Amino acid sequence: MTYVVTESCIRCKYTDCVDVCPVDCFREGPNFLVIDPEECIDCTLCVAECPVEAIYAEDDVPDDQRDFIALNAELSRQWGPIVERKDALPDADDWAQRKDKLSELKR
Numbered sequence: 001m002t003y004v005v006t007e008s009c010i011r012c013k014y015t016d017c018v019d020v021c022p023v024d025c026f027r028e029g030p031n032f033l034v035i036d037p038e039e040c041i042d043c044t045l046c047v048a049e050c051p052v053e054a055i056y057a058e059d060d061v062p063d064d065q066r067d068f069i070a071l072n073a074e075l076s077r078q079w080g081p082i083v084e085r086k087d088a089l090p091d092a093d094d095w096a097q098r099k100d101k102l103s104e105l106k107r
Helices: 016-020 045-049 067-076
Strands: 003-005 026-028 033-035 055-057
Touching: 003 033, 003 067, 016 045, 033 067, 045 055
Parallel strands: none
Antiparallel strands: 003 055, 026 033
């Protein structure tokens, strides 16, 4: 099992989770983070750190977010690692509670 970043992260990109990851499994895109399923060791540390509750165990991903399992795998092969915390996107707080943000994802 691996952990998965879901839609809540889009246009927020809080990186609190990156600081606690012992294996640097996060990958960074323009306005979203993903977890590399090949690197994730299922430690659960990132889950509690996410201020928008975007990270789930693969088995616990909500039904309407299941496509993010494949999306994390796909994008983790394209994007580079992020190993240090950075500032969230400038308007992250405005986007934090919005739903249906998949169309906002920049690849």
